[in-house]
Amino acid sequence: MHAVRPEEHADPVEAVLAAHRAGTRLSLATSGTTGAVRRVLRSTQSWWGSFAAYSELSGVAAGARVWLPGPLTSTMVLFAAVHAAVVGATRVDDPGEATHACLTPAQLEMRGAELPRETWVAVAGAALSKRLTLRAAARGLTVSHYYGAAELSFVAASAPRRNEGAGPVPAGLRPFAGVEIAIRDTPGPGSIWVRSPSVCDGYDGAPGPLRRDGEWATVGDVGRIRHGVLEVLGRPDAVTTAGATVLLAEVEAVLAGVAEGPFAVHGLPHAVFGEVLAVTCVDPADEPRLRAAARTLPASHRPRIWRRADTLPLTPAGKVDRAALASVLGTTLGGAR
Structure with a gap:
């Protein structure tokens, strides 16, 4: 039909x-x-x-x-x-x-x-x-x-x-009515799997990230469960910098604890390292707080570029548009600071 x-x-x-x-x-x-x-x-x-x-x-x-x-x-x-x-x-x-x-x-x-x-x-x-x-x-x-x-x-x-x-x-986030949640290590560590009557029937045309295992399904979002509460780290968008793959969600999770205004972690192209991690924030007072929090991260996860913007670009669906940030702010860099 x-x-x-x-x-x-x-x-x-x-x-x-x-x-x-x-x-x-x-x-x-x-x-x-x-x-x-x-x-x-x-x-x-x-x-x-x-x-x-x-x-x-x-x-x-x-x-x-x-x-x-x-x-x-x-x-x-x-x-x-x-x-x-x-x-x-x-x-x-x-x-x-x-x-x-x-x-x-x-x-x-x-x-x-x-x-x-x-x-x-x-x-x-x-x-x-x-x-x-x-x-x-x-x-x-x-x-x-x-x-x-x-x-x-x-x-x-x-x-x-x-x-x-x-x-x-x-x-905290707990399973929605009629939904069961499990954390597995496939397709990647910390993947969120659900069993629910509301999972879609599949795709109309090109395939997507949905994976099934019997009655269970995942789209690859990552998270963890503590005391019955789900902490969602988000889709594992990643930046590969100097040979290391860094999940943006892991960096954002640390910085979110100190930010007062909107901010986004994203990648910028780099002539030597391929990409470097960048942070764009709206509140000028946030940068020193975010920099201090970033110093607690492993060296591979520390942002190297810090930018300010009056507002963060949003997609039509109201989510921060990381691709637009990289396009607007990013030119290929020859060195990180």
Whole structure:
């Protein structure tokens, strides 16, 4: 049966609703932030089955006014828009009118101040720093957090809880309703595997990172589980510098503990070493803090180039665009500093 491509319709949300009524599968484009854009095949029921749990996580119910700043070509945004339509919520274009929002961490960092106090924000992304969470709480926002992937749908989530004196902050990521999580050493050390009714049916066209082992599946994201809480390090984007392969997620995990503003770790081409690690940050006061934290890393993992930017470029899906950073800031370097 033909799969519906929502972005090819004048109203992508209505196209998904019609596909559900007809029992037709969806063909959804991935964000392309970790490689080429691919198309994921999934049943509409794999989404509908998550709606009750997502309502509890996001607070979105009938009468809610939901702000979704990303495009409907993003599976995160399209899911939230379809969910809003099904439960009787409305979408608003002005963040000042919102009671609820679904944002990436970068969008929360850059646009969270536009939301009214007491707005409930569901943050979708691998990592949500304590600093950013507490800053949002200080603005009066209620924040919940979830991690997933286009191929896997929801994997883990943290509902808000109240911290003494800190306002509503999310607890650690735990398996989403109906999902089991395991950490394995394939396809690489620390790979996150899930068993879930919401895993996609495969790809529509070119293959992607999804791997299966019976009922279990992974897209290669890495992480660890401590006391039942999942810490996600993200997709293992890597830089090869002077013969050493460095996972960017490992460097970012250390620097995130001290950063006050947005920053990104990325590679820049180098005439001798192939690539060098670079850090681009927005807050000028962050650089000395980040440099100090970087000195605790092994020599191979220490950034050599430090840059500042007024803002970090984002993909249409609201994620930091590392490729754009390298393109805008990077010329082939003859030496690192």
